[in-house]
Amino acid sequence: MRFTEQELLDALARMPFVDTLELAVILGEAYATVHRALTGLLADGIATRVNHGTLHLPTSGRWFLTAEGIDEAADQLGFTAPSEFVRTYPVSQQWLTLLLRRMDAVASVYRLALALSPGYGSRRSRVEFHRRGRFDVTITLHNGRSFGVVRQGLGLRRRSLHDRLRAIAQHDPSRRPGTVLVLVPSDWEQRLTARLCERVHLHDCYVAEESCDALESENSHLWLERTWTYGDEYHTLHDVRSRCSRDRGWLISSGAGDAPRCPIRSGWCARRRPSA
Structure with a gap:
């Protein structure tokens, strides 16, 4: 085409x-x-x-x-x-x-x-920014898999980030993206944030320390998911993408000025991050 x-x-x-x-x-x-x-x-x-x-x-x-x-x-x-x-x-x-x-x-x-x-093949993804709401950005792939991204920059207090994640956990899961991705500035914040997600029962949430590898590599085990059953599990972006639910409802934003909305866990592969 x-x-x-x-x-x-x-x-x-x-x-x-x-x-x-x-x-x-x-x-x-x-x-x-x-x-x-x-x-x-x-x-x-x-x-x-x-x-x-x-x-x-x-x-x-x-x-x-x-x-x-x-x-x-x-x-x-x-x-x-x-x-x-x-x-x-x-x-x-x-x-x-x-x-x-x-x-x-x-x-x-x-x-x-x-x-x-x-x-490839004109398989188009969508990136949409939000001025208000729980997520900074939503990413939707050609097959309907959607990811809500929350980023903790150096200027965002930990409490503010955690308040947003609690709000996401309390929101109707059918009305949000299938997977939540959180970027934080340090490995300490990564562990704290993953523990919070477990405590508030925010499922399908993965936390990474912001780095070139975390943002670009499909095969590096850098995305942390903490569960009561398995504890800390580090996933690759490939794993995160394949585990993303396709049957989640699309996030509806009420913010004026947002870009137009598009309509919107298979496999399991994870291993513990090797110790330094």
Whole structure:
């Protein structure tokens, strides 16, 4: 199936500040195809990029729509006015300012989506940011498996993170993503958070210390799940993806300005993390 400019504009509107590799894998398209299309949008002034790197990830160019690009996307995607488009997608000035302020988190989420996505055959994943609510981001794969991501940055107090996880545990499981993924800044926080998830009966929850391997590697046993039966079990991202329930209801967000919603445990493979 031919990758169209409308699809690219829609993807850039849904996923501001995604880099070329991440966008190609999330959309399941060839890197060269996406790179060529983005270069064309850059030449036409429809999209531009900002360079950004983190402690865990190398510097890369992160793409977003320009003001002209918003007008073009609104027209091509059938909106009556750019203002309607801006209310539908996370491309308003307020949204972009918020995402720029949280750029380290944004980059980590896209890398996580890259690792979870098939990356071929136009099997497209969706990444959606939330300004309010229990999750920072939700990632939905082409087959309906969904992941709610919560990140504890250096500026977020442990108590605030734990309050959010308690709220997720108390929420109707059928109305949230199938799996909860938590990123924390240290192995100490990882153990504390996993114990909390066990105490509040937050099932299908995996906690990782934020690192390049945790975000990108499918085969590293870095995602901690703590259960009463087995204690601490460290899983790979491949395991986490295969165990994700497909029959969970999609998370419904009531936040104004959120991107449009898409409609939305097989296998068992885990081993204990080797001691250092």
